[in-house]
Amino acid sequence: MSLQTLPEAASRYAVEQRYEIGAAVHAVSRLWRGMRDDFDASYARVEPALLAVLFTAQERVADGALAYVPDVLGDPPAPLYESAGSRFVGVAGDGLPVASMAYGAVVQAKAAVAQGLDVAEALARGGRHLTLTAGTMLSDTGRAAEKVSGGAHRVRKWTRMLNPPSCGRCVILAGKTSWQSEAFDRHPGCDCRNVPASEDTGEDARTDPKAYLDGLSEDEQERVLGSKANGQAFRDGADMNQLINAYRRKGAVRAAQINGQGIKYTREGTTRRGHAYWQMSQAQYIREQSVFRDGTKYYRLKAPRLMPETIYKTAKDPADAKRLLKLYGWIV
Known part of the structure; x- marks a missing residue:
């Protein structure tokens, strides 16, 4: 499976973003392990560090996305406007506060106890919810910053790129082209990226579903x-x-x-x-x-x-x- 036909900047960016998001999710998971059976009280102790990890990761992911678009375009004209990663901090992809998203893990744990699970099982369920939503939120942050930078650099269309390993739902969408104004079609946990459409040759396995599957x-x-x-x-x-x-x-x-x-x-x-x-x-x-x-x-x-x-x-x-x-x- 050749991965050489996309611009080097796109390949490098996908790897860097996966690393940033993976490191943040790992840190969040480690902090969640400090939870005890007094859900709200222990979460109050964990929350400051947990949110600090998520906010820092959001800014780093957004900064990477903002730099990626002019990098992959090569030599674009001066941007129409400037942005900064700090502007993407604190809000999840659905427009709700990141703090509310994170507390959803406590809600999941409480619901699990109400369903008859013991504390350990309930906390494990809450932890899975937290890592999934945190990863999705950070990917959404990156994609939002990509679109903002795309608008600044007059990008009109995008091509969807896999960030392997990928699930079936993502594979069949690889290579899909969308307009700058279209929302990114994703599922929870999706970490696919976008490439300015004019920069994709259409021959890379990450934008060709069959080529990707054939190479597995x-x-x-x-x-x-x-x-x-x-x-x-x-x-x-x-x-x-x-x-x-x-x-x-x-x-x-x-x-x-x-x-x-x-x-x-x-x-x-x-x-x-x-x-x-x-x-x-x-x-x-x-x-x-x-x-x-x-x-x-x-x-x-x-x-x-x-x-x-x-x-x-x-x-x-x-x-x-x-x-x-x-x-x-x-x-x-």
Whole structure:
């Protein structure tokens, strides 16, 4: 997997930002370990140092982002305005105070106790919440500073760049181009970056989803795509977008028993607007089951869309597996 076609400044920036954010998250996690069973009292002792870490990291991440844009552009004209990393301190990506975001970990811990977890388990849940939201907040800070610096340097469009290792949801968005005014599409924990669109050659694995997946080991492909069967399906020609989007809604992949045999299936892609609907409709036995209204304006197939795991279990041979992968809309 070659990572040499993006500007060196973009590669260096991604590494530096990951280091800054990782160091801050590690420090926050260490401070959280000072929490005790008196949640509010112990948090009052921890909070000053914890916020100092987050505020310092915000400023450093923002300063790095502000310097990155003119660096990656090479020799841009004088900026329309100046900014400073200190202006991005204290506010999270949703516009709420960072202090409120951090205290959310205490709220999570209290909720866990109310659900019957012991103190250690509750604090562990609160700690996971804190590290996830802290990492997301710092990535948001960097992206906000990138956009501010982009506006100052007249950048009109951006290309989304992976910051490996990346999850499936991020992989299928790699290389997506957006306007300066568009919000960055991200999930909690996302650390993808932006590159001024004119500076991306389109050949780097971090902005080419298929190139990124092709460059991974089989184990890593299976991690990104959700299962060993999905990894095999990808290597057999399945579309990565179909595989990853099968999981985009909580509970979208389900288990069932049909004729005494366990299967895994999804409803994703089975409405009339979905690719799987048209592929599956070619089979007579599926067409005979007709469609139903799913409580919304959409009609979808009654027949379940078998997941690759079930397809490989039931296929007679590799050729039959590929036939079924295509029938159920995994191979486009």
